[in-house]
Amino acid sequence: xxxxxxxxxxxxxxxxxxxxxxxxxxxxxxxxxxxxxxxxxxxxxxxxxxxxxxxxxxxxxxxxxxxxxxxxxxxxxxxxxxxxxxxxxxxxxxxxxxxxxxxxxxxxxxxxxxxxxxxxxxxxxxxxxxxxxxxxxxxxxxxxxxxxxxxxxxxxxxxxxxxxxxxxxxxxxxxxxxxxxxxxxxxxxxxxxxxxxxxxxxxxxxxxxxxxxxxxxxxxxxxxxxxxxxxxxxxxxxxxxxxxxxxxxxxxxxxxxxxxxxxxxxxxxxxxxxxxxxxxxxxxxxxxxxxxxxxxxxxxxxxxxxxxxxxxxxxx
Amino acid sequence: xxxxxxxxxxxxxxxxxxxxxxxxxxxxxxxxxxxxxxxxxxxxxxxxxxxxxxxxxxxxxxxxxxxxxxxxxxxxxxxxxxxxxxxxxxxxxxxxxxxxxxxxxxxxxxxxxxxxxxxxxxxxxxxxxxxxxxxxxxxxxxxxxxxxxxxxxxxxxxxxxxxxxxxxxxxxxxxxxxxxxxxxxxxxxxxxxxxxxxxxxxxxxxxxxxxxxxxxxxxxxxxxxxxxxxxxxxxxxxxxxxxxxxxxxxxxxxxxxxxxxxxxxxxxxxxxxxxxxxxxxxxxxxxxxxxxxxxxxxxxxxxxxxxxxxxxxxxxxxxxxxxxx
Numbered sequence: 001x002x003x004x005x006x007x008x009x010x011x012x013x014x015x016x017x018x019x020x021x022x023x024x025x026x027x028x029x030x031x032x033x034x035x036x037x038x039x040x041x042x043x044x045x046x047x048x049x050x051x052x053x054x055x056x057x058x059x060x061x062x063x064x065x066x067x068x069x070x071x072x073x074x075x076x077x078x079x080x081x082x083x084x085x086x087x088x089x090x091x092x093x094x095x096x097x098x099x100x101x102x103x104x105x106x107x108x109x110x111x112x113x114x115x116x117x118x119x120x121x122x123x124x125x126x127x128x129x130x131x132x133x134x135x136x137x138x139x140x141x142x143x144x145x146x147x148x149x150x151x152x153x154x155x156x157x158x159x160x161x162x163x164x165x166x167x168x169x170x171x172x173x174x175x176x177x178x179x180x181x182x183x184x185x186x187x188x189x190x191x192x193x194x195x196x197x198x199x200x201x202x203x204x205x206x207x208x209x210x211x212x213x214x215x216x217x218x219x220x221x222x223x224x225x226x227x228x229x230x231x232x233x234x235x236x237x238x239x240x241x242x243x244x245x246x247x248x249x250x251x252x253x254x255x256x257x258x259x260x261x262x263x264x265x266x267x268x269x270x271x272x273x274x275x276x277x278x279x280x281x282x283x284x285x286x287x288x289x290x291x292x293x294x295x296x297x298x299x300x301x302x303x304x305x306x307x308x309x310x311x312x313x314x315x316x
Numbered sequence: 317x318x319x320x321x322x323x324x325x326x327x328x329x330x331x332x333x334x335x336x337x338x339x340x341x342x343x344x345x346x347x348x349x350x351x352x353x354x355x356x357x358x359x360x361x362x363x364x365x366x367x368x369x370x371x372x373x374x375x376x377x378x379x380x381x382x383x384x385x386x387x388x389x390x391x392x393x394x395x396x397x398x399x400x401x402x403x404x405x406x407x408x409x410x411x412x413x414x415x416x417x418x419x420x421x422x423x424x425x426x427x428x429x430x431x432x433x434x435x436x437x438x439x440x441x442x443x444x445x446x447x448x449x450x451x452x453x454x455x456x457x458x459x460x461x462x463x464x465x466x467x468x469x470x471x472x473x474x475x476x477x478x479x480x481x482x483x484x485x486x487x488x489x490x491x492x493x494x495x496x497x498x499x500x501x502x503x504x505x506x507x508x509x510x511x512x513x514x515x516x517x518x519x520x521x522x523x524x525x526x527x528x529x530x531x532x533x534x535x536x537x538x539x540x541x542x543x544x545x546x547x548x549x550x551x552x553x554x555x556x557x558x559x560x561x562x563x564x565x566x567x568x569x570x571x572x573x574x575x576x577x578x579x580x581x582x583x584x585x586x587x588x589x590x591x592x593x594x595x596x597x598x599x600x601x602x603x604x605x606x607x608x609x610x611x612x613x614x615x616x617x618x619x620x621x622x623x624x625x626x627x628x629x630x631x632x633x634x635x636x637x638x639x640x641x
Binding site for chain 1: 438442445463571574620
């Protein structure tokens with residue numbers, strides 16, 4: 001089993017340059033032009049702010065590896081963040097809030113997987129539909145208003161530290177380790193590679209590609225639920241547009257990180273570096289006083305360039 | 317077995333009658349929705365509401381008609397809503413600074429067309445899958461528009477210009493006439509011109525289209541440019557109807573446009589569908605949303621319902637195609 005995974009993996013040495021060069025170039029650029037960029041406080045800030053994106057980008061990598069896509073992630077995160085806020089407000093319990101968020105996220109992920117795997121609807125349209133549904137539900141449960149007054153136990157998640165390291169970073173690193181183990185060291189991981197590369201082989205091996213596909217999308221929704229808790233903690237409230245467009249940053253991180261949209265291979269460490277690259281880009285533009293609109297446009301350009309280069313590589 | 321051999325071996329199908337049946341079902345749906353709404357709410361059949369539905373449907377149709385051509389080639393344009401917002405804001409600025417609505421209209425159309433062309437270049441020359449290329453474009457345009465407007469609102473346009481979106485001619489809103497014109501042009505172009513037929517061929521089988529000498533790249537560029545230009549046209553109608561432009565006007569437009577195309581029977585897999593179907597699709601969607609409005613359902617429910625409709629439409633389309641085969 002281990003061998004399958006190793007064979008399907010892209011050669012990391014070939015890939016490290018791409019995303020590492022982008023990241024290094026961004027750090028050098030903003031180190032030179034953005035005052036206060038290279039201070040420890042700011043760099044730690046970049047990492048803390050990248051944690052929510054990490055929670056989305058890791059499962060997004062797996063989904064894209066199956067030649068899929070999840071456009072609903074940002075909207076689902078918004079909904080789960082609201083669920084965390086509403087339930088924790090009502091029960092005064094952080095854990096019940098988290099449970100509600102994870103449950104709703106997993107439900108949406110499962111629906112996505114079902115639409116894609118069982119009904120055979122193209123992923124980008126299926127998840128565009130569920131994007132609308134999650135957006136609508138967010139408006140309905142919140143009535144378009146912010147949910148405020150959530151318990152301290154939720155807010156403290158974002159500001160707490162463990163051995164001097166901010167808790168969100170610990171959570172993100174633990175998640176990365178879990179995904180790394182899952183993708184490269186378990187059967188399930190090998191199956192994920194096969195879902196993108198060779199679905200027939202799974203069928204011949206007596207496995208159900210459909211069930212595996214549903215599991216991959218359900219994992220994405222579940223992670224959006226966990227990220228929902230971090231989002232609520234970060235904003236100290238639930239807001240009906242909190243996660244707007246976050247799926248795009250996640251797709252950007254995956255694309256910059258060197259996971260191919262066409263060949264069913266993925267590289268998790270690349271995604272992690274891609275997340276940091278997106279975080280550095282946004283933070284740097286912010287420091288030189290460019291508005292968030294310019295950040296959004298820059299991430300858009302970043303994705304298009306990354307996909308263009310990916311296309312060049314796949315033809316080479 | 318490849319698709320081509322499968323197609324060759326299967327008994328001849330009459331697509332026309334199949335499509336006619338599909339269209340009949342959709343018109344029946346329009347009729348049923350109207351009947352239900354008329355029973356549930358007295359004001360549904362009022363002249364004011366019917367004209368309102370038609371005007372609303374025409375706005376969705378302008379965006380969706382160009383999108384139909386893109387979907388016919390098995391592509392997708394997710395940037396149309398953001399394109400409307402950018403084009404409206406730029407056209408609005410031009411009208412304000414030059415005082416000339418004509419110049420503003422031309423700028424809006426050109427802006428939409430250029431964005432569409434850029435989409436086409438990404439899909440053809442850079443070979444990025446259309447849904448992801450236009451999704452990237454969506455965020456680029458979104459960022460540009462918000463940056464350009466910097467939270468400002470443009471409002472107050474010449475009375476003559478406002479007639480386009482809110483005026484009447486012989487008792488019918490002017491957008492409805494525009495709808496009829498573009499419905500006619502779109503249908504003639506798709507069904508009765510060689511370029512239109514080539515677009516169907518590209519969607520049905522791009523390899524066969526290329527081998528039979530169709531200039532696939534140029535047709536695709538055309539299709540994306542047309543989709544962008546129609547978004548530019550929609551931006552003009554919006555601008556003159558709302559008498560204002562803000563950066564966020566396009567955010568709720570893309571999903572309904574895609575819904576209209578899919579309800580109208582255009583297949584996501586390319587090669588099947590009509591512009592007239594998209595008109596019927598826009599009508600069905602508008603009737604549903606209008607009905608919810610009349611029945612005092614909060615507007616917060618609209619994205620949820622539109623999302624469900626998109627998924628249902630694709631699923632029904634796939635089911636009928638599978639059965640037809």
